[in-house]
Amino acid sequence: MANKDEVSRRQFLNYTLTGVGGFMAAGMLLPMVRFAIDPIMKQGAGQDMVAVVEEGKITEEPQRFTFKVNQKDGWYESEVTQAAWVFKDKNGDIVALSPICKHLGCTVDWGTDPSHPNQFYCPCHGGRYTKDGTNVKGTPPLAPLDVYKKEVKDGKLYLGQAEPQ
Amino acid sequence: MKWCSKDLDMYLQASEYVDTAIVPLIPITWGSQKKNVILKGEFPLILSEEIERQLKGRVFLFPAITYLVSERDEEILKRISALTSELENEGMPYPVFITSDARWTGAEVLGDRLVNIPPVPLEHMDEEYQREIVSEQVKHILQIVTKKWQNTF
Ligand code: FES
Numbered sequence: 001m002a003n004k005d006e007v008s009r010r011q012f013l014n015y016t017l018t019g020v021g022g023f024m025a026a027g028m029l030l031p032m033v034r035f036a037i038d039p040i041m042k043q044g045a046g047q048d049m050v051a052v053v054e055e056g057k058i059t060e061e062p063q064r065f066t067f068k069v070n071q072k073d074g075w076y077e078s079e080v081t082q083a084a085w086v087f088k089d090k091n092g093d094i095v096a097l098s099p100i101c102k103h104l105g106c107t108v109d110w111g112t113d114p115s116h117p118n119q120f121y122c123p124c125h126g127g128r129y130t131k132d133g134t135n136v137k138g139t140p141p142l143a144p145l146d147v148y149k150k151e152v153k154d155g156k157l158y159l160g161q162a163e164p165q
Numbered sequence: 166m167k168w169c170s171k172d173l174d175m176y177l178q179a180s181e182y183v184d185t186a187i188v189p190l191i192p193i194t195w196g197s198q199k200k201n202v203i204l205k206g207e208f209p210l211i212l213s214e215e216i217e218r219q220l221k222g223r224v225f226l227f228p229a230i231t232y233l234v235s236e237r238d239e240e241i242l243k244r245i246s247a248l249t250s251e252l253e254n255e256g257m258p259y260p261v262f263i264t265s266d267a268r269w270t271g272a273e274v275l276g277d278r279l280v281n282i283p284p285v286p287l288e289h290m291d292e293e294y295q296r297e298i299v300s301e302q303v304k305h306i307l308q309i310v311t312k313k314w315q316n317t318f
Binding site for chain 2: 081089101103104105106107122123124125126
């Protein structure tokens with residue numbers, strides 16, 4: 001009779017076979033799982049965040065910063081310079097707005113309309129936006145300015161894709 | 166908007182908002198001054214593209230009008246005038262001709278439709294400085310163009 005502390009031959013075989021079987025199952029399953037979630041992981045990797053400016057330089061007054069991203073335009077891949085209007089709102093939160101006018105795509109400027117010094121102004125058809133990017137009623141744009149995905153890491157502001165508000 | 170069918174579709178949806186054609190004037194030669202002539206074409210093309218980017222919703226960037234250095238002034242100006250009147254008749258009252266060719270300074274037919282920018286050899290400058298120079302000039306042209314637009318929208 002086997003001693004209580006000893007592992008019987010049957011138990012030993014059971015353990016090893018379960019172990020080996022487990023490994024084999026894992027070996028088969030893992031690639032499948034990877035295939036399934038791969039597109040999700042890839043998509044995340046495509047929208048890299050780019051360092052734009054040190055956090056300390058961001059003021060309550062919107063400032064224009066530029067940064068470079070890779071852009072695919074059909075079969076043509078190129079490096080393009082993008083711009084963002086960056087400022088801190090009343091609560092001290094950082095806001096990064098796209099400068100592309102939602103009307104027909106001109107580049108908006110901050111405070112260049114003398115009668116509305118605290119708004120974004122589009123030189124093309126007089127489109128205006130309040131500081132938080134909301135389009136002013138009665139001007140051509142029908143939507144607020146896009147907002148960049150943002151992240152602060154090691155004292156630096158990183159920006160990603162611009163998305164509709 | 167650029168000279169491509171995608172942007173033309175955009176134009177057709179919003180033509181009442183687009184009234185300005187940007188047309189670079191570019192000299193061509195393969196003679197001994199080609200380096201100089203290329204320089205005179207390079208800079209206005211870069212500027213025109215940048216203007217298009219900033220004023221996308223109201224301008225249409227045309228392919229350049231090119232001419233041989235040896236071509237006679239009258240010939241070239243005749244072509245430019247033909248385009249100008251076509252544009253005027255077709256809802257583009259503010260053509261802007263962008264050039265770095267000093268040949269057109271004071272050409273009366275062009276009048277204030279001409280924007281003459283002295284060529285800058287960008288090739289030996291570092292990128293930062295290049296960008297500064299280009300954005301300086303772009304600002305200058307933007308002012309000229311938006312001034313034409315005053316009180317129109
Ligand atoms: S493109 Fe900005 S108002 Fe028309």
